[in-house]
Every structure is written in structure tokens, then in C-alpha cells.
Amino acid sequence: MRYLPLTDADRAAMLDVIGVPSIDDLFQDVPKSARLSDLVDLPKHQSEQAVERHMGKLSAKSVSAGSVPFFCGAGAYRHHIPATVDHLIQRSEFLTAYTPYQPEVSQGTLMSLFEFQSQVALLTGMDVANASMYDGSTACAEAVVMAHRVARGKKPKAVLAPGLHPHYAAATQTLASTLNIKIDERETRPGRDYNVVEHIDDDTACVVVQSPNVFGEIIDLRPIAEKAHAHKALLIAVFTEPVALAAITPPGEQGADIVVGEGQGLGVGLNFGGPHVGLFACTQKLVRQMPGRVCGETIDANGERGFVLTLSTREQHIRREKATSNICTNSGLCALAFTIHMTLLGEAGITRLAALNHEAACDLADRLEGIDGVELVNETFFNEFTLRLSKPANDVVDALAAKGILGGVPLTRIQPDGDESLLLVCATETNDVEDFAAFAAALKEVLS
Structure with a gap:
């Protein structure tokens, strides 16, 4: 039987506190066309063997990336992943590990995250990186919220360059809409002559520029950083292909204050669209406003090298409503895969x-x-x-x-x-x- 502990009176009391008359009102923002009016049209029951056969036929209609010449990118990239990566991340101590609530007990987890952070910081040319985000798009949205927080709400505008991946822009718009952040978004079009600097003013908290952008164009961030800093705004540099950072000048060396992007291209397969791993790095000055968590290196009571959870800004911890983010976990396994692949490659x-x-x-x-x-x-x-x-x-x-x-x-x-x-x-x-x-x-x- 189903266990439903709440009574009708309990539900009515909760709705009264929220301020809506019915549960249906909680779904008003979901378009009617996207709502289910009835049960999903599926057979009521089938045997396990019949379901496997049916799902196998559906799967056969798809063409896997490795079976034909494959030239798709647009934010998710197919690279060769050494067999060592999959072998190591499937070890039980990694595969079943979850966010440590008594973190210092989990030295192996903290060490791998510390190495991950070090690699991301080196790759992006930044001072510090966190222990990962969900994916590149949510990392981008969180970066804009972080910039708004740094400006103490006095600079309401975030300028998005035309080459920003549309999904990243959409995720940013969604989060910004709940926080009174004004998004100044340019029309997505190819080319490098964006004239983004013309839209940076004293109301600008940040400007978001992707390089290589969604069209593949490499953008010189320096003049944009210069104009942003002249107006005391932050430059948020975005990438979707981490391998590119090994070939072009790192964003940190071009004046970026925050660097975010997708780490899927290293160690993580396409996975039918997820899970992936978001990378987030910033300058030392901004570290206490960074969402997520930061693992640090220290010396224990015996003088031995050890690792600790240095900063933790999650809402489940003591900061509660003062938390910098609603990111409540990290993509730990995908971050580990990234780290192993990077370690195997080396500089x-x-x-x-x-x-x-x-x-x-x-x-x-x-x-x-x-x-x-x-x-x-x-x-x-x-x-x-x-x-x-x-x-x-x-x-x-x-x-x-x-x-x-x-x-x-x-x-x-x-x-x-x-x-x-x-x-x-x-x-x-x-x-x-x-x-x-x-x-x-x-x-x-x-x-x-």
C-alpha cells in the first residue's frame, strides 16, 4: 500500500502558508500544452521479457555516435575516453560515494576533488575552482547570479554576447527572472563583431562571453574585459569544449573574473545528453561568493598532508537562507572521470x-x-x-x-x-x- 502521511487538513495548511488556493495553482507556470491531462498512454502491464524486447526495438532505431561518421558538437563533444577512466570510476568506493556530511572522514573523495579543482584552475587560468556544478548551462546561470550578488544588487543588468549557446542563455534567463536581474541579450548570429562593449554601462553587473562561441568563433576577451572593468562589471567567460582551453589563451589570462563551462569533453561520454559536469572558477577575490564547495589542502595533527572541506555554501549547511546557491550537490563521479582523463593526458x-x-x-x-x-x-x-x-x-x-x-x-x-x-x-x-x-x-x- 502507498504511505501518504499528509491529511487534507495538512495540505490545506501548507497551501495557506504558500498563499495559493490549490495544488493546481503551483503549476501555473507550466504551459497547458506541456501538462498531462490523463495517464501516459502505455500498456498497463507487460512481462519483463516483453518490455526488454520492445525497448530493444526502439533502441535499434537510433544511430549511436560511434557507429557512423559523426560530426555533431554544439555543446556536447565526442572524444576518445581511455578504458582506464571507466575502469577506475566503477570501483565501489567511487561509484557509490555521495557528498560527505562528515567530509574529513572521506579523504579519498576530498583528495580527488582537490585534484579536480587544481586541474580546472590551471586549465582556465584562474586562481580557484569549486568542486563542480551540474553542467555548463547551470554554471553559467549561477555565475550571473554571483555577479549580481557581488554588485549587492546595485547593478541590475547582465549583458549576454550573441555567441552564447542558446541553452546557456535560456538557463540564465530562467534563473535571472526570479531575482530581478535584467538580461540584455543580443541576437544570436555568427561573426566576431558583436559590439558588446557598447552595451556595457554603469548598470552592468557582468558581461557573458563564450569563446569558442556556439558558432566555433574564437573571441578576444581582452577589450571586453577592459571595458567591463572600467565600469566595475565582471567578465564571465564561457566555454563548452574544455579541450579548446589547451590551445587558446586561457580566459584568466585575458582578464576574466569568472570562468564557467562544460567539462563533458574530458572523461565523460555523450550519455544521451547527461549527466555532464559543470566547471566553475574565479579570482581569489571572489571566492567567498562562489556557489558550490571548495576542497582545500592542509596538515593534520601528525603533520601529514590532508584534505578538508574549506568552503561550503550550500543551503543544507549552516548558511541556510544566506547560501550563495541552491546547488546542493556536485557531479562527483563525472568530476572524477574528468580528473582521471586529465591525469592520464598530462600537460x-x-x-x-x-x-x-x-x-x-x-x-x-x-x-x-x-x-x-x-x-x-x-x-x-x-x-x-x-x-x-x-x-x-x-x-x-x-x-x-x-x-x-x-x-x-x-x-x-x-x-x-x-x-x-x-x-x-x-x-x-x-x-x-x-x-x-x-x-x-x-x-x-x-x-x-
Whole structure:
């Protein structure tokens, strides 16, 4: 039987405190079209074997990333993950570990998180990093809230550059809408001439710039940082491909105050869209306003190296309503996978990996740009670039998929009102010359 401890009187009392007449009123912000009016149309019951057979047939309709030439990116990237990563994270002491409520007892967990933080700080060129966030988009939203908090609410505006991933912008809009933060968002379009600096003024708490941006363009953050700092605003640098940070000047060296992004590209598979791991780093000056947790290194009573939970700003801890974030856990297992992959690569390895990615993208771009009906939009890129096609990108992608090639992400897939001719294409170390040749031949045929 179901255990329902609340009486109708209990529910009425809670609704009275909240200030709504009924439970249905709690769902007013959910569009009616998205609400279920009845039970989901599924069979009432089936045997386990029948369910497995049915689900297997559904799964067979999908094309896995590793089974065909794969050129999709747009915020989630396919890289080779060494078998060692999966082997280690499945050890029981890691796989079953949860946030330690008596943290100093969990020295192994704290040590791995400390190493993770150190790697993220080095990769981003920042002073300090936290013990991870849910993903890149929520990290971006939390960074804007953090900037608003640093400004003590006196600067209501956050400027979002046009190249920010639309999903990151949407997550930021959602969180900002509850905190009276005014979002000044530019139209998402390719190119580097954003004139973002023209929109920074004394009301600006922060400016958010992605590099490489959603179109793959690499942005010089220095002039934006200079203008932001002149108005006492913070520069939030965003990335979706962590491998890129091994090839371009780290955001911290370009004047960024906060750096956030997605860490999925290292150690974490595509996983059908999640779970992923958000990276969050900032300057030492801002560390006490940073959401999440920070693990630190110390010396124990015996003079031995040890690890502690240095800062913990979660709402479940003593800060309660004064907490800097509602992030109540971290992506610990994914953060560990990131750390193991980074450790296996080392500084020389990740630099070489970044070079391989850039070389692959340059090779592919050269092949595709020569096809009639294809225009390379980018002036610069790392491993992802944007093509303008003579036919709608959605139709082209469907035609390529029918030929066994996953040929990129149409812009309208992540931005429904975007330019339907634009196709986001990514090449990594997992692609070879045979993939490039197959893609070029198929694209030429589809566009002819």
C-alpha cells in the first residue's frame, strides 16, 4: 500500500502558508500544452521479457555516435575516453560515494576533488575552482547570479554576447527572472563583431562571453574585459569544449573574473545528453561568493598532508537562507572521470589532443568549403565551425543521416528561430580521413 502521511487538513495548511488556493495553482507556470491531462498512454502491464524486447526495438532505431561518421558538437563533444577512466570510476568506493556530511572522514573523495579543482584552475587560468556544478548551462546561470550578488544588487543588468549557446542563455534567463536581474541579450548570429562593449554601462553587473562561441568563433576577451572593468562589471567567460582551453589563451589570462563551462569533453561520454559536469572558477577575490564547495589542502595533527572541506555554501549547511546557491550537490563521479582523463593526458597530452582536434577541423573545413552550395562562415575556430548551406540545414542533416552520416547540428535545433541555412560542424580526434571523405562526398551529393 502507498504511505501518504499528509491529511487534507495538512495540505490545506501548507497551501495557506504558500498563499495559493490549490495544488493546481503551483503549476501555473507550466504551459497547458506541456501538462498531462490523463495517464501516459502505455500498456498497463507487460512481462519483463516483453518490455526488454520492445525497448530493444526502439533502441535499434537510433544511430549511436560511434557507429557512423559523426560530426555533431554544439555543446556536447565526442572524444576518445581511455578504458582506464571507466575502469577506475566503477570501483565501489567511487561509484557509490555521495557528498560527505562528515567530509574529513572521506579523504579519498576530498583528495580527488582537490585534484579536480587544481586541474580546472590551471586549465582556465584562474586562481580557484569549486568542486563542480551540474553542467555548463547551470554554471553559467549561477555565475550571473554571483555577479549580481557581488554588485549587492546595485547593478541590475547582465549583458549576454550573441555567441552564447542558446541553452546557456535560456538557463540564465530562467534563473535571472526570479531575482530581478535584467538580461540584455543580443541576437544570436555568427561573426566576431558583436559590439558588446557598447552595451556595457554603469548598470552592468557582468558581461557573458563564450569563446569558442556556439558558432566555433574564437573571441578576444581582452577589450571586453577592459571595458567591463572600467565600469566595475565582471567578465564571465564561457566555454563548452574544455579541450579548446589547451590551445587558446586561457580566459584568466585575458582578464576574466569568472570562468564557467562544460567539462563533458574530458572523461565523460555523450550519455544521451547527461549527466555532464559543470566547471566553475574565479579570482581569489571572489571566492567567498562562489556557489558550490571548495576542497582545500592542509596538515593534520601528525603533520601529514590532508584534505578538508574549506568552503561550503550550500543551503543544507549552516548558511541556510544566506547560501550563495541552491546547488546542493556536485557531479562527483563525472568530476572524477574528468580528473582521471586529465591525469592520464598530462600537460603534454592535452596539448597534443588539442592540436589533433584543430588539425582535424581544418582538414574537414578545407574539404567542405570547396563544395558548391557551402560557405564557411568562420574567420577562426578550434574544432567546430559553421557552414552556410544552399539548402535548409535540417533537410541536409536528414539526407546525410539517411546515408549513414551524422553531419552536424542545424542551428535551428538549438535555436528554433535561428538561420535555417546554418549548420554547426565539429571534428575531433575520433574522426579520420575516411570519415572526412565520406562526409564531403555525401554533402556534395545532397546539395547537388
